[in-house]
Amino acid sequence: MSATDINWFKYSSPQAFYPLAGRMIPWFAAIALGLIGVGLYIGFFVAPTDVTQGDAYRIIFVHVPAAWMSMFLYVIMAIWAGLGLGLNARPSFMMAQAIAPTGAMFTFLALFTGSMWGKPTWGAWWVWDARLTSELILLFQYIGIILLRSSIDDLRRADRASAVLALVGVINVPIIYFSVRWWNTLHQGASVSITAAPTMAGTMVTAMLVMMFGFWMYSIAVTLARMRCVIVERERQPSWGKPASMPDVVEAR
Amino acid sequence: MSQPSMSEALRGVVRRDLLLAMRHRSDVAMSVFFVVIVASLFPLGVGPEPAVLRMIASGVLWVTALLACLLSLGRLFTADYLDGVLEQTLLIPQPLAVLVVGKVFSHWVISGLPVVLLSPLLGLQFGLSGDSLWVLTLSLLLGTPTLSMIGAIGAALTLGLRGSGLLVALLVLPLFIPVLIFGAGAVTNSLAGIGSEANLSLLGACFLLSLASAPWATAVALRIALE
């Protein structure tokens, strides 16, 4: 095997993945910090004040990236869940386990910042518009997956049950979005679209996209770090990081 | 004796569950009384003003039916799980998904169908009349089996867990929401004079989609819970 052939499959074992993740995290963290810094700079110092919404619109620089990440992470989590069920691969389940809390956090942030944006622009802390309502339901789905996993003591059952729930949930996401949009237009009186963003100047779009990528890199870094925690908590082999000694081996058996 | 066919196995499951239910007729009564009592709570909480009641009728009655389904999910697999019959059911050569359909069907006959049959009376209590009553009944007829099938997935995932009653609710309510929206929406539309065909068709679509996929997901969840 030449030096350029990397056997990627060897990283599917937790013992090999652990140090690899450890080396990747600082890079993703650095890129994330850089992008978020640049995004904030453009968002506050380059993007102009909006004509209709004043400076309140700047909340979209965290609201939209958070909302996007919440949905994106859910899909990625479902993909890992599906891979776990299909390939019967423990690391895939662990990856799904590592993603869920970050996804839930971004969902909460999307709701909170959405509410913050809504109050000055629409006059109410909460409006039942299609996007916010769908986001709220997504939060319920995340919480359900996390709670299901923590309610099951047997690791194998916990992995597979929460994977099934994640997959069922991911199918529900477009259905929810469609039905809630339908419901929203049904009740014409209440149809406010809180996320009717201002016609976006170029710099606004740029700042939003940069923040989005920054959040994405952040998510990768945090997920890898949490994955390492999960690996250590679950695998607890005495023999990595240092050479196994006889007492360690005896204890592991 | 020759290998029983799939439809024979299905009928066997249904017959057994219905027979067991006949011996505990209180199960049917429980669903009915729950719906009646809970539906009565709303006028008590909101006031007897007829216009208000008519406005909230579709949502209230639908949520009540939904909660009745949710609360009855505990009975779907637990009894069989506790006495070991469920493990045996998993070993039957017929596809587990088909057997699940049988169990969910009998469960619906016991808990869901009485609610459907009772709904016109409840609708009258809330000031619905004529067409809307019919739409209410039809929407529940399509919706409650759908809710039972979706709920079965949650029941299977949480089989035997501590605090599974609340957990099942948390898992399953997000999945119930589209059915609720279309079902209550059908009645609301009918009250407003707009056609309810669109909502009813969507309800039908939900029913078919859940029939095609939920039993299979439930079977997968049962195997996970029991291995």
Added chain:
Amino acid sequence: MQWGSLAEFFAMGGYGLYVWPSFGVTALCMGGEVIAVWRRHAAAAGSRDES
């Protein structure tokens, strides 16, 4: 630069009360998450070494 003074920057055209908590809570959550994962790793890896 479009902000006349630091005071104007903090005021955010009158919307400061909404803008700053949004960014603040976001920063708190993300920073808090990083700290939580760090501590979780320390606890997990630490107790491993104790065995």
